[in-house]
Amino acid sequence: MKAVVYEGPNVLTYKDVADVSPKANEVKLKVRACGICGSDVHGYLGITGRRIPPVIMGHEFSGEIVELGEGVNNLKPGDRVAAYPLDFCGSCEMCAKGDVHLCLNKRAFGVLDVDGAFAEYICVPAKVCFKLKDSVSYKVGSIMEPLAVSYRAVSHAGNLTGKNVLVVGTGTIGLLALSCVKAQNPRRIFVSDLSDSRLEIAKKMGADTVINPSKENSLDVIMDNTNNKGVDAVIEAVGVSATVKQSIDSLAFGGTAVWIGISDKHIDLEMQKIVTRELNVKGTFLYGFEEFRTVVEMLNEGKLNIDPILSKEITLEELPETMAQMAAGAGDIIKVTVVNND
Structure with missing residues (x-):
């Protein structure tokens, strides 16, 4: 062969x-x-x-x-x-x-x-x-394999129905996470990336608002569309200091950031924002057998784009x-x- x-x-x-x-x-x-x-x-x-x-x-x-x-x-x-x-x-x-x-x-x-x-x-x-x-x-x-990775990440954010959610990064994992978020019927999905062409793909996959931080202030866009509260959850799929900071800054009080990006081994982080706003930060890696089974079932049922x-x-x-x-x-x-x- x-x-x-x-x-x-x-x-x-x-x-x-x-x-x-x-x-x-x-x-x-x-x-x-x-x-x-x-x-x-x-x-x-x-x-x-x-x-x-x-x-x-x-x-x-x-x-x-x-x-x-x-x-x-x-x-x-x-x-x-x-x-x-x-x-x-x-x-x-x-x-x-x-x-x-x-x-x-x-x-x-x-x-x-x-x-x-x-x-x-x-x-x-x-x-x-x-x-x-x-x-x-x-x-x-x-x-299915990268989709299961993304599904696990999104599951760490809890129930997203009716919530405002930000996805940072439009690589394979970020865009698949977007699809998993969309399946939960959130209130609004924001997607942030430096590539306009990839942001166009995010729109096709259900993003409500796309943001290119090199051309506009990400935090301003989010606050303008959330009554100055911020988002309830962020899926960070890049893993560098700038995007990790963006994930924390964008959250509403008590919000949850799920970090799946691992580009940088070390990042700069402002601890006071996490502590004083009672934010939740979760890391996620790989996926399990049942999560793989779940995403197969979701695709078989036509629930994901x-x-x-x-x-x-x-x-x-x-x-x-x-x-x-x-x-x-x-x-x-x-x-x-x-x-x-x-």
């Missing part, structure tokens, strides 16, 4: 590799779509230590079942599925608590030395496969060149997906 193999920093090779066969309790998927994650780009550059060559990257994927391993009876060839990209043991202390994403024996597809889905086929445990309705495209199906973030579609053969371009700077491209329609 064909695959793209990471062979060292800045080296991806489209080549023939050994075909795969499902073991007991596994299924073989024909990979129909696999998104390129920012961590894949960092892995390609060799700056994280999270990709050990030679390895096939790719952990945001959906596909069609083509073969069943022994013992699989809840799925069948032809089923369209999204895959939770983690094999967990089910018996360790963390799995017993239900925190399978923290499994002490986990294997993450496309990470470290575990092959992922930048390939024609991949074998995964049947237990990580979630069926997709025909109305959900494979491209949309491949976005995420199509606008799917910026570009490429073939597996085009991946090495595209990855090099993304490593040099993605510009306003949000989500690139490797698609196999054959």
